[in-house]
Amino acid sequence: MIGVIVNPEQPRRGNGELPAYASPYIGEILRHAGIPFALLPPRALIDGPLTTPLIVLAQDLDLSPEQKEGAAEYVRRGGNLVGIAGASGMDELFGVRTDGLLEEGYLQPPHAPHPITGALGRETHVFGGSRVTAIKGTALARVAPLQPPPQAEGAVLDAIVANQAGRGRTLLFAPDLIASVLHIHQGKTVVPQPPRESAGAPSASILDPDRDGDPIQIDDIDDLYYSGAESDEHGRTQYNRRVLLAPMADILRELLLRAIFHLLSSVGETLPVLWYWPRGLDSIAHMSHDSDGNRVNLGWTLFDLLQELGVPSTWCTMPVPGYRREFYDTLIQSTSEIALHYATGNAPLREDHRWSQMDFDWQYDALCYETGLTDIVSNKNHGLAWQGRLEFYHWCRAKGIQIEQSRGDRGFTFGTSHPWLPMEDDRPGGEFIDVLALCFLSQDFTVVCPHGFMRPLVDQCHAAYGVAHALYHPSHLEDPECERSIRETVAYARSLGMEWWTSEEINTWERARRRVAITRPTGGSPRPGSNFTINAGDTLKEATLLLLLPQNGNAPSEILLDGNTVQANTVERYGHRFAQVTADLAGEAEISLPTG
Numbered sequence: 001m002i003g004v005i006v007n008p009e010q011p012r013r014g015n016g017e018l019p020a021y022a023s024p025y026i027g028e029i030l031r032h033a034g035i036p037f038a039l040l041p042p043r044a045l046i047d048g049p050l051t052t053p054l055i056v057l058a059q060d061l062d063l064s065p066e067q068k069e070g071a072a073e074y075v076r077r078g079g080n081l082v083g084i085a086g087a088s089g090m091d092e093l094f095g096v097r098t099d100g101l102l103e104e105g106y107l108q109p110p111h112a113p114h115p116i117t118g119a120l121g122r123e124t125h126v127f128g129g130s131r132v133t134a135i136k137g138t139a140l141a142r143v144a145p146l147q148p149p150p151q152a153e154g155a156v157l158d159a160i161v162a163n164q165a166g167r168g169r170t171l172l173f174a175p176d177l178i179a180s181v182l183h184i185h186q187g188k189t190v191v192p193q194p195p196r197e198s199a200g201a202p203s204a205s206i207l208d209p210d211r212d213g214d215p216i217q218i219d220d221i222d223d224l225y226y227s228g229a230e231s232d233e234h235g236r237t238q239y240n241r242r243v244l245l246a247p248m249a250d251i252l253r254e255l256l257l258r259a260i261f262h263l264l265s266s267v268g269e270t271l272p273v274l275w276y277w278p279r280g281l282d283s284i285a286h287m288s289h290d291s292d293g294n295r296v297n298l299g300w301t302l303f304d305l306l307q308e309l310g311v312p313s314t315w316c317t318m319p320v321p322g323y324r325r326e327f328y329d330t331l332i333q334s335t336s337e338i339a340l341h342y343a344t345g346n347a348p349l350r351e352d353h354r355w356s357q358m359d360f361d362w363q364y365d366a367l368c369y370e371t372g373l374t375d376i377v378s379n380k381n382h383g384l385a386w387q388g389r390l391e392f393y394h395w396c397r398a399k400g401i402q403i404e405q406s407r408g409d410r411g412f413t414f415g416t417s418h419p420w421l422p423m424e425d426d427r428p429g430g431e432f433i434d435v436l437a438l439c440f441l442s443q444d445f446t447v448v449c450p451h452g453f454m455r456p457l458v459d460q461c462h463a464a465y466g467v468a469h470a471l472y473h474p475s476h477l478e479d480p481e482c483e484r485s486i487r488e489t490v491a492y493a494r495s496l497g498m499e500w501w502t503s504e505e506i507n508t509w510e511r512a513r514r515r516v517a518i519t520r521p522t523g524g525s526p527r528p529g530s531n532f533t534i535n536a537g538d539t540l541k542e543a544t545l546l547l548l549l550p551q552n553g554n555a556p557s558e559i560l561l562d563g564n565t566v567q568a569n570t571v572e573r574y575g576h577r578f579a580q581v582t583a584d585l586a587g588e589a590e591i592s593l594p595t596g
Helices: 023-033 065-076 177-186 248-266 294-308 325-333 359-370 391-399 449-465 480-495 503-514
Strands: 002-005 037-040 054-057 079-086 096-101 104-107 122-126 130-134 137-145 157-165 167-173 272-273 284-290 314-317 337-340 467-471 500-501 516-519 532-547 557-560 564-567 567-575 576-592
Touching: 002 449, 023 037, 023 248, 037 337, 079 248, 122 248, 130 137, 130 157, 130 359, 130 564, 137 532, 157 557, 167 248, 167 337, 177 532, 177 557, 248 532, 248 576, 272 516, 284 480, 294 325, 294 480, 325 337, 325 359, 325 576, 337 359, 337 503, 359 391, 449 467, 449 480, 480 500, 500 503, 503 532, 564 567, 564 576
Parallel strands: 002 037, 002 054, 054 079, 079 167, 284 314, 284 467, 284 500, 314 337
Antiparallel strands: 096 130, 104 122, 104 137, 137 157, 157 167, 272 532, 516 532, 532 576, 557 564, 557 576, 567 576
């Protein structure tokens, strides 16, 4: 169990377009990671002795002298303190000198390997935080700041600094990891060019397609073809080799998770983790289809292909003529999911704007009527249409849409392969919007980009333990290269151990995971450091439970679950060792490592 100190009423330091109240988003990061934590106010530093082995300061806090002394005493007694976005006025404790604010920059790959910085294989975009120099502390990584005029490179600064104080340790992330993750996820406001009322969701991205992109070299001529390509004077396909290949928000989240695991395992502390996926899966795959025209013959062709391949998929469907009730019934009776494909202006409500909640609501109701469904769980907008910033998530929540797929394209445009909850970040409090966002990688390999992009992008999802979301339109299945791409994408994902899930299955699993609470047992325990109570709000079949192992300790072959011995295997996650078991969770259970 870790403690997280946050002040949701305190805005971040600095100006600019960054989220003003991003710090509560650390709760979303840890909750999705399956890490048990307690949110604490700053006064917890002086209310009494802190017994948790690790405390995270989620922002550069305004602390009183007494609170600063409480933090210092906690570290001197052997506690581990992680600071984010700045030293909270405790430069000496963190072993640094603070020299002002960092507005934007790039984390640099470290020269020497370290368990915390193992995710930094390329420079990674960060936003907000502090400019610091290591004095007594040890710099594990550095940051190259961007500053006017315009976006000029500044002197390289220290970014991640480790320090020892008394019997405890501190670790400072000078860049604001939390604001950076949230800013990359949610992006900027989309303002369409008149007379258009919406623009493509990727226009919200704040990442630099040049500097944040990576080249993909395609050597196999069979992987190079795509129908939208132009040819050079020799007849060879020309393609844009740069794509947002690195999921930058996932890299920044991983830095925080690695820091937690490293600090706790170094002092022999056990930490239970509810893993992302069941049965010990590393990652999963998901395929969606945008109906675009509802051409029923091509719909049947794609359906038959996926039945042959044994792939359940999500059909994002416009409520327009084309698909017949027989086709919808077949999808419903199979393992497929019917989702909405909101297309602005398709509703016969001309007195209202084409991009409007009324238009959206009508299309949702019309699709329910056409399919016979009482509710629809998922949506992806036609043309990835978007306006504003977070408004559309509120429309979805009001209508019962629980998972939204419109954001993605050109690789990791919004920095992640994981489902995430948006958050109102322009006012105090950190109010979450109860609609999961699920990004996708690209539209139709072999149609809008070469098939050779598929493997590198899927590899990144697998390495980040996320979801590889591929989008294929039925309307492109007339091209035999599109069928080939689907077959090879399915086969390649399975070769990595991925299972294919629908959007609804991802939503159901993720929401059930988030209703699992892991706490210390209320009764006495002979080994309080290794005993935990798990309380599942829903039945979670074949859930994967991890227990962090000490850095130099032996790996156990079994774990105690409600007093029963369960066989365990040792796995590596985020560069650290865990004991792993699979179990059905329902109600309350106790998990612990065996004595000795």
